[in-house]
Amino acid sequence: MVIQICMGSSCFSRGNNKTLKAIQHYLKEHHLEGEVVLKGNHCFGECSRGPILKINDTLHEQVNSANIVELLEKTFY
Numbered sequence: 001m002v003i004q005i006c007m008g009s010s011c012f013s014r015g016n017n018k019t020l021k022a023i024q025h026y027l028k029e030h031h032l033e034g035e036v037v038l039k040g041n042h043c044f045g046e047c048s049r050g051p052i053l054k055i056n057d058t059l060h061e062q063v064n065s066a067n068i069v070e071l072l073e074k075t076f077y
Ligand code: FES
Pocket: 006, 007, 008, 009, 010, 011, 012, 042, 043, 044, 045, 046, 047, 048, 050, 051, 052
């Protein structure tokens, strides 16, 4: 599984900086670090729908440090 988080300036400043930390924390807590490649990405060109996160080939919009946990739960369990 690949999680790509947008580190473009718009998404980053609107919350992906915190979301990244939340994902790292979640993966560590659930011992999933070995199963996931977590990558930072340049702007996806979807800033108006951001903050953006991609899990495998699926783009997720308006992610934040609160709803990311629900999204990860759905993804893994
Ligand atoms: S900065 Fe994230 S889509 Fe543009």
